[in-house]
Amino acid sequence: MTTSPESPEITTEIATKKSPHTDYRKLDRSKLTPMSQHYIEVKEQYPNALLLYRVGDFFECFFQDAVTISQELELALTSKDGGKEIGRVAMTGVPHHALDRYSRLLVEKGYAVIICDQVEDAAEAAAAGRMVERQITKLLTPGTITDEGMLHARKNNYLAAIVIAKDHWGLAYADISTGEFLTTQSNNLSALTLELLRLQPSEILIPTNAPDINSLLRPGEKSDYLADYLPDCFCYSLRSQIPFTLNEAKPRLLTTFRLKSLEGLGCEELTLAIRAAGGLLEYIEDTQKAHQVPLQPLKTYNLTEFLVLDYQTRRNLEITSTVRDNSYYGSLLWALDRTATAMGGRALRRWLSEPLLSIKGITARLDTIEELKENPSLRTDLRQLLRDIYDLERITGRVGAGTANARELLALAQSLVRLTDLADLAKGGNSPYLRALQKIPPDLEALGKEVVAHLVETPPLHLKDGGVIQDGVNFQLDEMRRLYEEDQQWLANLEVSERQRTGISNLKIGYNKTFGYYISLPRAKADHAPENYIRKQTLTNEERYITPELKERETRIERAKDELHELEYQIFSQLRAKVAEKAQEIRNIAKAVAAIDVLAGLAEVAVYQSYSRPQITEGRIIEITDGRHPVVEQSLGMGFFVPNSTNLGSLPPSKISEGNNQDYPDLIILTGPNASGKSCYLRQVGLIQLMAQIGSFVPAKAALLGICDRIFTRVGAVDDLATGQSTFMVEMNETANILNHATPNSLVLLDEIGRGTATFDGLSIAWAVAEYLAAEIQARTIFATHYHELNELASILSNVANYQVTVKEMPNEIIFLHQVRPGGADKSYGIEAGRLAGLPSVVIDRARQVMTQIEKHSKIALGLRQGIQKVNPIKNKKSREKMLEQLDIFGE
Ligand SMILES: Nc1ncnc2c1ncn2[C@@H]1O[C@H](COP(=O)(O)OP(=O)(O)OP(=O)(O)O)[C@@H](O)[C@H]1O
Known part of the structure; x- marks a missing residue:
């Protein structure tokens, strides 16, 4: 699609059915x-x-x-x-x-x-x-669709635009269907990739000087005009650069939002953000010619407002879809979504993609969930009422664009009326999100009532067919309807009088689109047709006639019908325009409704899954008592999941009090046989932290959690066939990303490192990575590994501890207890697992022999070292050189 059409030679060949022309x-x-x-x-x-x-x-x-x-x-x-x-x-x-x-x-x-x-x-x-x-x-186009049938109800549909200048970039994105419109600017290109992967826009606009401007590159399609660092899983629209210049973009924004300056929007100084936003607006104008798209005022946001989750981490934690088959079932979203409205569904998805960093923001959500959890009747009534609320955000969009039909307008109006009940219910609560709902503008209810009073109970789909407006709301309309009824009565009377006149009892008055009204006689009675009947159509058993009188009346009826429909349409359009004037107010309320829907749903999950309120604190602590994996737990069924605790990091001195002076390790080396539950445990800790930062209760008996700035995961990679990278290279790239970006406030979850290379290479890399994370970065880390040698680290670094997932050995099987306990596993069950999988006994016996030999001759120490002086890298940062000497474990 990107190549410009060359001028082909004109052909004179006649094409056939078998080889028709295609060019x-x-x-x-x-x-x-x-x-x-x-x-x-x-x-x-x-x-x-x-x-x-x-x-x-x-x-x-x-x-x-x-x-x-x-x-x-x-x-x-x-x-x-x-x-x-x-x-x-x-x-x-x-x-x-x-x-x-x-x-x-x-x-x-x-x-x-x-x-x-x-x-x-x-x-x-x-x-x-x-x-x-x-x-x-x-x-x-993928980013500009607004028709209800084409959109995913519970997912935003984002159109994005980017402007890049060297390593600085501006990004704007909008959901045309809901009106959300946001922009940001930054100076780090890898952050742009991250942000695009977070947003998953359906379409991204790129200003270029490409000759085939206006072409749309489908996912995976290559173009010289697309920079390498832009992920190729998206659709890119190549656009002219002109609307993306500051000279064009800024005035367009000012005009659209009727502003004198962009200061109020927070982006006055962010020229790249302004250019992206202006270019995006121009595209909307260009593609939505027939309808004006009402966008909400542009909001400027900062990339550092949210917990950062890179693409791999989102995938590995299976937040909105599973890794295995990309399905919603089995994702965290699936486990948590109890929302009653599409708006709530979209909001929960959004919250999961932007967990908060502010304790205040998290606390407001937790307070609301707590109140709804403790007050079951308020929660149940709210959830019941929410089911009656339609998609205010999207219908308002179509109302604003003048494309909403009568059914949609009625649904919106009925929802507006219900909002007052919602506000009354919310008055029964006191937490922040419930208080926000108490302030529903009263004029919205009046407006809703007015619309409901005007529209019939079940309006037709098509506006131009009439039958939309109720009787008794417009005098002129009533009068026209009366006249129309009179004409219909005249036709009925005509049928009776003509039957009498002709003596033909089965004479009928009929109507069809081509001939209009006609008098129908059975063929057998055609001879009895009076003189003023003009034959119009002959059918097998029927003759159809018109008369000048009937035609005259028909013209009047048709005109009256058109005028009637036109008047109905006008009344409807006026109503719709009146609602459109309140679009912004409605959308503000819609946001509050969506939020309460999410929180009531989370409270519901908290009740039925026995979640508890996490205590959010300053500092780097993760103290989870009897934590569970929210998804595996729901799949296994209540009571089957084995809970496990996690203790990592520490509280800041100001928060330490008597009985509350935890100082936990920063890095846990987690060992245990295959399928014992290591990966599950790792993900469980990541998910609990993430859930806490979206303001949700968590699957644990108790949790004391500091705020994380980023969560990193590295979980068993697969070959990246698309980029031709091997498993090992993918693994190393991901590890490099973690080591280069993790901070002491990050949570790092590593599931195996160094598996895809020679044993000693792998072990050495795994060792060095663990040591760097614990001693240099001091990020809170859980490192699951089959390299038991890494247990040695705990005897050298004071902020490292060993944990294992336990199993019970029986003569013919291993029973997985799924319990995480202190200590390093002293035995690997790989050979045992091979035996259970059915490897021939000769192979198993030989493997045992080889292992005994390797263990005997290996110079790598196994088992914890005794009598060594541990280094505390936090208190004693300068002793790193000394520590490195001590880490010389490979010597004799
Ligand atoms: N705490 C638990 N309670 C109950 N079942 C669990 C628990 N943890 C894990 N499981 C079950 O055990 C299965 C295997 O767990 P997991 O994949 O985490 O093992 P693993 O130790 O990471 O294995 P490998 O080393 O082969 O990657 C899970 O699919 C889950 O069904």
Whole structure:
């Protein structure tokens, strides 16, 4: 899609059904059918998008687009006559009622889709002998879709834009459907990659000087205009640089938000952020021509506001999807999501991607959960009421853009009315998020009531068909309806009087789209038709007639019907516009509703899963009593999970009191046989810390936790086939990232290091990494390993301790106790595991022999050293050289 179209030679070959034309550029256009000519005219306005073109009951596409769409959607590729001298052209199509589904699939695959629809009645055009008029009605790109059926209800759909200047960058992102609009700026390119991976935008705008501006690169597609450090798992839209210049971007922002300066938005000085935000706005204007998209005021944020989780860590902790099959089931989100509304679902997902660093912010959430946990009737009533609240954020977006239909407006209005009940309920509580809900502006309820009073109980889907507005709300409308009813009565009377006049008892008045009203007689009675009947249509058993009187009345009825529908539409549009004026207020409330939904859901989980409130403190402590893995626990069922405690780090001196003077190790070496539960334990600690920082209760009997600035994980890597990196290289890259970025406030979870290379290389690297983390960085670390030799570190460094996951050895099996206990495992069960897996006994016996020999002759000490003076790297930082001497364990 990125190569610019060259000018191919015009062909004169006539294509057949078997090999239809697929490249319209090779054809003499004057010889194409008028419809094909128009198709190409439209296509050329957006050469990089797929064009779906309405023909009767189908949306069809031709030429190369037909080939692409048939392959992507597994539809049959057929052909159609392109003109006498042209022959067949490739074609495929989708039924018009399935357009949303198919276009969504194409957009999900990273294509931009143009919908060109019929904008007049095909019968009218046919009657006038001309081609039906068609226009582009929609331009769909992954980041700009707003149709309910195309969006994931519980996931934000972000459109992002980036501007890069050397190693500085600005990023803006918006969810057009909910109106969220944020921007940030930083000076570290790896942070940009991290941020993009966190946000997972559906589409990213890049200003370039590429010749094929406006093309959309699908995930994995290469382009010279895409920098190497940009992850290739996203869709990139190449855009002109002009709207991204400060001269264009800044005025656009000022005009959009009706401001004199950007100071109030917090980005006055951040020129790259402003440029990204302005460029993004221009793209929205360009793609949403027909509708104005109401965005919320731009919010400037700072990357250091949240706990940093890199992409690997998000994956390894399986926060929103599992590593194995990328599914939602089995993720942390799955275990925690008890939200009742789509807004709450989206908010929980967002909270999980931006855990807090502020104790105050976390405490406000914890206080609210605690209150809801302790007050079951308030929680139950709230959750019940929340089920009646529709997606205020997204419907408000469509109301603002003028695309909401009557059903959506009614749903929004009914939700606004319910908000007052929600506020009344919230008055029964006192915690911060409940208090925020108590202040619902009263005029929103009045507005909701007004809309409900205007709209019928179950409005039709299509606005132009009438039947939307209730009787009794508009005098003129009532009057028009009365007249219309009178006309209908006139028709009924006519049927009766004509039956009497003609003596034909089964004479009927009918209606069809082509002929309008007619009088129908059975064929057998056609001879009895009075003189003023004009025959219009003959069917097998029926003759249809019109009369001048009937036609005259028909014109009046049709006009009245049109006027009636038009008036209804006007009343509806006015109502919709009135609600649109309150969009910002509604969206503010929607945020509070979404938050309470998340917190009520978390309180529900806390009750049913017996979670407890973590105590958040300053300092570097992680003290978890009887912690559990939130997901494994739910999968195993209540009572089957073996809880384990964790003690890491320390409290700051100011917080230490009598009986509260814990000083735990910084680094734990965790050993234990395969499948004993090491990985599970590691993840459990990471998840508990993460849950605490989103303000949730945690699966533990008790937890005293300091704030972490970052959580790092390194868990069994697999070959990265995409970049051609080996398992070992992936592992080393990830380890390097950790060692270069971890701080004493970080939590590092390492599951095996050095497995993918020779034993001694691996052990040496694992040793050096553990030592560096404990002695130099002093990050809180759990290091799970099969290298039992690492237990030696604890005898040298005072901030290292050994733990093991215990098993019970039986004659024919190993029973996994899943208990984490102090001490290093003195035995590896690898050979035993091999035996249980069915390795031949000869191999097992030989393996035992080899192991005995290696153990006998190895110079690596096994078992803890005695009588050595431990080094405390925290209190005695300068003694590192001395410590290194002592670490010379490989000598005789
Ligand atoms: N505390 C626990 N209580 C109950 N079951 C557990 C517990 N911890 C782990 N398990 C079960 O044991 C299985 C294996 O655990 P895990 O993958 O953590 O083992 P491992 O020691 O990391 O193995 P390996 O060294 O082979 O990677 C898990 O899938 C889980 O079902």
